Amino acid sequence: MILDRSLTLDDFQRVVRGFEAVELAPDARERIRRARAVIERIVEGDKAVYGVNTGFGKFATIGIDRAQLGQLQRNLIVSHAIGVGAPLPGEVVRGMLLLRAQSLALGHSGVREEVVGLLLALLNADALPVIPAQGSVGASGDLAPLAHLALALIGLGELEYRGTVRPAADVLAELGLVPLELQAKEGLALINGTQLMGSLLALSVLDARTLLSAANRAAAMTVEGMRGSHQPFRDDIVRLRPHPGALEVAAELRSYLQGSEIAPSHADCGRVQDAYSLRAVPQVHGATLDVLHHAERVLATEFASVTDNPLILPDTNEVISGGNFHGQPLALTADALCVALAELGSISERRCEQLLNPALSGLPGFLTPHGGLNSGLMIAQYTAAALVSENKVLCHPASVDSIPTSANQEDHVSMGAHACRKLREVMENVFTIISIELLCGAQSLDFQPLKPGVGVQAAHRAIRSFVPMLEEDRYFKPELDELRTRVREGRLLS
Numbered sequence: 001m002i003l004d005r006s007l008t009l010d011d012f013q014r015v016v017r018g019f020e021a022v023e024l025a026p027d028a029r030e031r032i033r034r035a036r037a038v039i040e041r042i043v044e045g046d047k048a049v050y051g052v053n054t055g056f057g058k059f060a061t062i063g064i065d066r067a068q069l070g071q072l073q074r075n076l077i078v079s080h081a082i083g084v085g086a087p088l089p090g091e092v093v094r095g096m097l098l099l100r101a102q103s104l105a106l107g108h109s110g111v112r113e114e115v116v117g118l119l120l121a122l123l124n125a126d127a128l129p130v131i132p133a134q135g136s137v138g139a140s141g142d143l144a145p146l147a148h149l150a151l152a153l154i155g156l157g158e159l160e161y162r163g164t165v166r167p168a169a170d171v172l173a174e175l176g177l178v179p180l181e182l183q184a185k186e187g188l189a190l191i192n193g194t195q196l197m198g199s200l201l202a203l204s205v206l207d208a209r210t211l212l213s214a215a216n217r218a219a220a221m222t223v224e225g226m227r228g229s230h231q232p233f234r235d236d237i238v239r240l241r242p243h244p245g246a247l248e249v250a251a252e253l254r255s256y257l258q259g260s261e262i263a264p265s266h267a268d269c270g271r272v273q274d275a276y277s278l279r280a281v282p283q284v285h286g287a288t289l290d291v292l293h294h295a296e297r298v299l300a301t302e303f304a305s306v307t308d309n310p311l312i313l314p315d316t317n318e319v320i321s322g323g324n325f326h327g328q329p330l331a332l333t334a335d336a337l338c339v340a341l342a343e344l345g346s347i348s349e350r351r352c353e354q355l356l357n358p359a360l361s362g363l364p365g366f367l368t369p370h371g372g373l374n375s376g377l378m379i380a381q382y383t384a385a386a387l388v389s390e391n392k393v394l395c396h397p398a399s400v401d402s403i404p405t406s407a408n409q410e411d412h413v414s415m416g417a418h419a420c421r422k423l424r425e426v427m428e429n430v431f432t433i434i435s436i437e438l439l440c441g442a443q444s445l446d447f448q449p450l451k452p453g454v455g456v457q458a459a460h461r462a463i464r465s466f467v468p469m470l471e472e473d474r475y476f477k478p479e480l481d482e483l484r485t486r487v488r489e490g491r492l493l494s
Contacts, residue, residue, distance in 0.1 A: 031107025
């Protein structure tokens with residue numbers, strides 16, 4: 001991939017998960033050189049410019065001697081690399097490397113080409129800085145995590161390379177790469193940004209697409225298992241309240257339910273209405289889809305943004321301090337998506353109850369043909385309920401919090417990294433809940449003599465290819481784990 005002005009979510013996926021190599025476009029190199037020239041002129045002059053020849057944060061009024069500007073940038077990195085907690089997953093770090101390079105390549109940060117080149121060299125070699133997950137407050141950028149990333153560029157800290165964590169200097173030497181000697185502005189440009197938040201949110205959005213598709217398929221299975229009506233999914237009904245997500249989900253449900261023998265067989269039964277968790281799937285899942293689409297739009301803007309401070313304007317030879325590093329757009333989006341995905345789990349667990357409760361389903365209790373001696377899928381619903389309740393705690397919005405830093409110079413922060421990290425926790429819980437519903441849905445269809453819709457049939461066959469019907473109690477957690485893995489990777493329903 002050629003890194004220039006634009007970076008799409010699909011580009012991000014091809015590089016971060018597909019390991020596609022990245023190189024700088026010639027135009028990007030020219031933009032970087034023009035911005036660097038502005039910094040060089042400042043260094044040669046006497047004007048005080050924040051982050052170039054002054055201290056940082058509360059020390060912004062303290063001037064730094066020209067001979068110490070490189071030391072200033074190195075000190076910034078080593079002092080700010082104070083994150084804690086478990087290391088970030090490798091794909092999150094790959095995303096950070098790509099997004100940091102992309103932002104710098106837009107040509108308003110004032111770094112040399114060598115800085116962006118080394119970021120891309122590590123990315124292409126899959127040599128990943130070891131970055132603790134905790135320590136960002138989401139304004140002035142993801143300072144501590146990005147400082148750990150920058151440590152590797154100057155030969156400090158550790159890199160994970162070919163499955164082994166080693167001193168960064170050793171890995172750089174093995175790759176034939178020379179550690180950077182940071183010059184004016186470069187340390188600040190490396191750590192002032194939203195790349196931890198951006199990487200976490202982008203990966204979550206990619207995975208949320210898979211999750212929502214699985215949730216729609218699970219809902220269709222439950223509708224068929226419950227002998228539910230397809231009428232609420234009609235386009236002319238949903239179009240009377242035409243939220244885009246609802247229309248899209250309803251169309252997907254209709255495709256899965258097409259050709260069903262079950263629904264026509266119950267056209268004249270005494271049931272007047274289905275439970276909300278069945279007939280309101282387009283509205284509930286669709287609302288989640290609308291939030292997901294909003295997150296995609298936010299990321300499209302973020303991927304084309306410069307989140308450094310101060311910003312270099314080569315056309316006017318200006319250096320301006322602004323607030324582009326503030327994570328609020330990502331924090332609010334992550335919090336909203338967190339709630340939206342949790343709702344997929346909440347309504348899914350209710351559909352599990354519909355299937356397992358014989359008073360509601362008309363099926364054998366807990367979907368076991370020999371109840372009493374066997375408990376069937378009873379406790380699978382307990383697990384789903386436990387995860388739904390855990391998500392309620394995790395869904396408290398991180399972005400409503402703020403805490404002053406840097407002696408009150410940085411007096412409002414986004415907590416965006418918190419929002420994005422707990423978003424992933426919630427999403428992983430929902431993947432499990434949806435997998436439990438798929439397990440219950442498959443079991444319910446084993447009691448149906450008629451054929452379900454074509455998409456539901458396909459899902460049932462896929463599940464039964466490795467999870468046999470639960471005729472008597474057995475230890476089936478490994479089967480649920482395998483089902484969840486296939487759902488999580490998009491393999492089951494692809």
